[in-house]
Amino acid sequence: MNPMLRKMSPSATKMIRLDHSHALVTFHKYEHKTPPQTKRAIVNTVSAALEIHAQLEEEIFYPAIRELDPDGEVISKSVPEHDEMRRLIAKLRATEPPDAGFDDTFMELMRDVIHHVADEETVLLPAAERLLGEERLGDLGARMTKRRLELAMPRAGEIAINTARAMPTSTVLMTAGAVVAGGFLVRRALSSRL
Template sequence: MASEQDTDLITVITEDHRAVEAVFAELESGTDWAHRKDLTDHVIAELVRHSVAEEQFMYPAARKYLENGDELADKELQEHAEAEQVMKELEGLQPDDSQFDELLDRLIRDIRHHIEDEEKVLLPKLRAACSVEELGRLGRKVLDAKKTAPTRPHPSAPDKPPANRLLAPGAAFIDKIRDALSSRST
């Protein structure tokens, strides 16, 4: 059984960040063509799940608990939208496409900046503003949301509650079917 600390929002988010960074490091280490595509598909799926969960629970918490929460959440949502557009372009390409490496490098650079920003600004502010119980509750909600989140980028999908919470499961269902039919690594 996981402890409160294991499901604390800050721990859940930073563990996701470390997992994504590990995939980025593997992509940068130079892998064969097929593995590079599988890793890229996998990291896109993980980033989409992570983003959807943040949009459903972490950013609303920032708006609720932080003095400048609206400004912080809006900035993070803008970064998500930009990254999602790059992921959408990238998912349709093969590693031998002339744009693949350029888009992958841009995605890695943008996500690393986003992670650094969240970990230096947003997460410490949430840690200070929220109770241990609230951080635990939010962490569990993020973990649950990731289980039913889409695995493919949907740049035109809503990114704020309640619309994102209502539409994400349907998109996830379709994504999982598409993933299975195409043997996509998620």
């Protein structure tokens, strides 16, 4: 494994926890009164994140746990939960936000994911930390980072557009202001050195 990638990557369990946090924060941007185009962007953002997350777990993380704990109950539940999540995402992609049932399907996805996250955070991740240890989790984190980049790269434009569309206008304006102010401060700092 590339030593630089290993240093820059979080451990596998930290990465999974970060993914969980990202999904939960994105879920909570969704409200029944949210405009349809924003609902679609939120659904697309969380769907892409969940699909990549599930694939990383299934390809890299779960097999590492199974090597040491072949009868692990949480993992045996996790893959069918991922399949149900994929079914709900496909249903959401086949409908539009104004359609009957769109909100209910999204809320069902949210409930299922929150339940799944609770199982992993309270049982699977602490067990993985005990079973695998810091060094192995670091190696798995680097492999997961590399694979995440491979999975996300073809979808980078879609992910960026949906993330921007899912943000409230005030957040976009505040971010733009921070970038402009940061650029000004950097330029000023550089000119004072000359």
